[in-house]
Amino acid sequence: MTDAELADMRGGYLTAGGVVFDFGAIVRTYVDGALALETRLTWTPTGPITEQVTGDLPGWTTLIPGQFGGLDLTGLPAGANGLVLTDENGSTALVHNVLNGQLQNMVLNAANGRDIRQDMQVMLTLPNFEAMQRDYSLDRLGAQIGQDLDWGSIQGYGR
Structure with missing residues (x-):
């Protein structure tokens, strides 16, 4: 159609x-x-x-x-x-x-x-589904980077 x-x-x-x-x-x-x-x-x-x-x-x-x-x-x-x-x-x-x-x-x-x-x-x-998917992917990437930085700073104190 x-x-x-x-x-x-x-x-x-x-x-x-x-x-x-x-x-x-x-x-x-x-x-x-x-x-x-x-x-x-x-x-x-x-x-x-x-x-x-x-x-x-x-x-x-x-x-x-x-x-x-x-x-x-x-x-x-x-x-x-x-x-x-x-x-x-x-x-x-x-x-x-x-x-x-x-x-x-x-x-x-x-x-x-x-x-x-x-x-x-x-x-x-x-x-705007493609834009919604892109924004969601960027949000997830930002959250993952934040978690990695938090984890890295926790490991850094123990050394």
Whole structure:
């Protein structure tokens, strides 16, 4: 992905230690080689923002928790979204849950003959990470030199 595409999918987040980082996730489910459901999560300073896109697959309906086409969807977590297909092959539910501190990509399947693939892409970017590593290395080197000088002065008194 290009930097411009990634910039659209992530937001900044500030930790208690003052370290700023970008976090985003894309959850995808494919059925028979075609994109069926994609959910994007972008974490912003005001909280998470999600966007969901459904593929152009015939016969799919919006997920509603409960009993559906032979599937028990009553135990789904709050905030879970997805699609359900019921046809002559059986029922399949695609569930994405990217809220409440979770990244879940679930398939509940009671159908035959479906080729289902899932993937999840998580992006974590630490701006100025190279500078942070360099500063940490210099701090460690300074601490080691200080310890060596202290040890040398202790040994020097005993001679």
